[in-house]
Amino acid sequence: MTYPQTFYAYLLVLLFGASATAGEWTYKTTEDGQFKLGRNGPNLSVEVRSMTVTFRVPEDWQITSCIDEPMDFIFAADSPANDLSLAFTMDKNVRHLSPAGQYNSHLEHIRTVYDDKVQMSTERPFRLHDGRRLTPHRYFSDYWGQRLVLLIPEDEYTCQFEFTARRSLSDLRESHAAIQRLLDSYRCSHKTDLPNR
Secondary structure (H helix, E strand, O other), rough: OOOHHHHHHHHHHHHHHHEEEEEEEEEEOOOOOOOOOEEEEEEEEEOOHHHEEEOOOOOOOOEEEEOOOOOOOOEEEHHHHHHOOOOEEEEOOOOOHHHHHHHHHHHHHHHHHHHOOEEEEEEEOOOOOOOEEEEEEEEEEOOEEEEEEEEEEEEEEEEEEEEEOOOHHHHHHHHHHHHHHHHOEEEEEEOOOOOOO
């Protein structure tokens, strides 16, 4: 084979190999019609109105959606390796609270519904690809365990990641790099091509 033939053969192998390994997105709409959920292997997306949020969990994590089974979150995912889990949801910020107000409101909700002994403290910040540095809050008690919540304001909605380490505070803090890698994949896009009405 000549060099050009070898090059084109190699290129075809790369192209067809990549398309064979790349999965396809599948979509489902929640029963209330509010969210369109997408999945392509470990890649997840949530579309609401003109906004789409995407992120990626590690390959070996077990993923569940609110369509698969009833739960308070849109997506949940569990790590088999270090007992770290995440839950993701989006809520409309109808009361137009600041991030600090939303964290305090979340604390009040937990105390009212689940455990009145839950405490809250700030933890090391995370960075997003768009340059934002956001400070998560840790909610904890003997009953509640250790849960790290990161709120990401996106226009009229707030995206919420909740990370739980089943063992201890040190396990949760040691997961900072793994959580940052997951957040590196977070994207929020807005449709700008909507027709004028």
